[in-house]
Amino acid sequence: MQSLNSTIQTFADPKSLTHAAVIRFVQIARDAIETRDRFTVALSGGSTPKALYALLATQPWQNQISWVQVYLFWGDERHVPPSDPSSNFRMVQEQLLFKVPIPLENIHRIKAEYPDANVAAIEYERELKHFFQLSDREFPRFDLVLLGMGANGHTASLFPGTAATHEQTRLVASPWVEEVNSDRITLTPPVINAAREVIFFVTGLEKAATLKAVLEGQYQPDRLPAQIIRPTQGNLTWMVDQAAANWLSTVVESISG
Ligand code: 6PG
Numbered sequence: 001m002q003s004l005n006s007t008i009q010t011f012a013d014p015k016s017l018t019h020a021a022v023i024r025f026v027q028i029a030r031d032a033i034e035t036r037d038r039f040t041v042a043l044s045g046g047s048t049p050k051a052l053y054a055l056l057a058t059q060p061w062q063n064q065i066s067w068v069q070v071y072l073f074w075g076d077e078r079h080v081p082p083s084d085p086s087s088n089f090r091m092v093q094e095q096l097l098f099k100v101p102i103p104l105e106n107i108h109r110i111k112a113e114y115p116d117a118n119v120a121a122i123e124y125e126r127e128l129k130h131f132f133q134l135s136d137r138e139f140p141r142f143d144l145v146l147l148g149m150g151a152n153g154h155t156a157s158l159f160p161g162t163a164a165t166h167e168q169t170r171l172v173a174s175p176w177v178e179e180v181n182s183d184r185i186t187l188t189p190p191v192i193n194a195a196r197e198v199i200f201f202v203t204g205l206e207k208a209a210t211l212k213a214v215l216e217g218q219y220q221p222d223r224l225p226a227q228i229i230r231p232t233q234g235n236l237t238w239m240v241d242q243a244a245a246n247w248l249s250t251v252v253e254s255i256s257g
Contacts, residue, residue, distance in 0.1 A: 006236035008215065010245040014203045017241050018051040021201065024237075025056060025144070026064045028197055032143040033069045039143050040132075042075040042187060044156065045088035046148035048201035053095035067102040071131070074110050075145060076157035076186040077120075079174075081113035110172075110185050117174035117183035124185065125172040139171065139194040147192070147200045151207050153214060153224035155200070156192065157184030164188060165225045189228045196234045200226070205243040212247040 011017035032039040043049065055061060074088055082089045089109040097107065108127055114120045132140040147155045157175065158165045164173035167188040174185050192198060202211055214226045215238070221228045230236065240248075 005231065005234070006238070008238045008240065008245070008248070008250070010248075011239065011241050014048060014051065014241050017201065017203065017239050018048065018055055021048070021052045021199070021239055022055045022061050024199065024239075025052065026061055028144050029065050029070065032196075033066055036143075038069045038071060039065075040071045040073065040140075041144040042073045042142050042146065042192075042195070043088070043092055044075050044146040044148050044201075045078075045091060046201065048148065048203055049146055050091055050095055052146075052201070053092055057096050057099035062100055065100075067100050068106070070102055071106045071108065072097075072102070073108045073128070073142070075147060075192070076184060077110035077112040079112050079117045079120075079183040079185065082109065087112065112185055117185055121170075121172040121174040121185050125170060128171050128191075137169075139190050142191075142195040144197045144199065145187075145192050145195040147198060147226075147229065149200055149202050149207065149210065149214070149226045151210050152179070153210050153226050155226040155229060157186035158189065158225040158228065159184075160223050160225060162225075165221060165228055192229055193231050194234070195231055197237070198229060198231050198234060199237045199239060200229070201239050202244045203241040205246060207244045208246040208248075211238075211240060211244050212249075215248060216250060 029039040077088050078086050080087050110124050111120045128140050149155050152160055159177045162175040164175040167173050168190055170188055171191050173188050174183050177184050214224050219227055
């Protein structure tokens with residue numbers, strides 16, 4: 001199940017994937033800054049992005065980006081305060097934010113410490129509308145949205161069987177997710193699909209069957225929310241390692257690491 005503007009890139013292992021990802025990240029950031037004077041990105045939690053942020057904070061990569069022109073957002077957040085070890089914000093803070101010269105006011109985190117996750121979602125939606133100067137029924141156009149995929153087919157915090165996967169109006173949702181026994185706060189499909197570039201990172205054999213079902217199986221978005229991600233006017237790239245690509249029959253690009 002691929003949209004026309006989508007590419008699958010396979011890498012020998014997570015390390016070579018991360019190396020290619022940092023090159024791509026820097027390139028998209030520089031292009032955005034050159035064209036529009038700023039780079040807006042929605043970050044993801046998860047293991048591969050963590051390695052990417054750590055690498056981005058090192059040289060030569062760090063110096064290749066004009067950090068004052070970078071605006072960071074989060075694709076999703078757990079319903080925990082920013083100090084919690086499971087907070088996506090905290091992970092990015094530790095891997096990247098403490099190490100790069102980004103102005104504090106460029107960091108737009110989700111206020112997941114609020115007791116009511118919906119209040120955090122409403123406030124984040126307001127923040128997005130203000131930052132992107134959106135009128136009603138408009139969606140923000142991120143330069144880049146980074147995503148991971150769970151072995152159950154979820155992406156961001158769009159989990160199988162949740163109403164958030166069908167959201168068409170709101171920018172941010174706060175679904176109750178039974179399988180993690182918690183609320184989450186997440187960008188909605190129309191926001192992710194409005195981005196210029198969307199990149200999925202998927203590694204590991206435990207995700208191989210799901211990846212095959214998402215990319216080559218029947219369209220079943222309730223079971224496999226990752227299938228909903230199909231940028232309407234942007235590019236979709238799947239960066240996957242050999243293990244995750246194990247069962248795919250349609251590898252478009254293979255990049256040795
Ligand atoms: C999160 C994510 C989530 C993640 C996937 C894959 O907050 O956990 O945003 O959607 O990307 O669960 O995570 P891994 O890459 O760690 O398997």
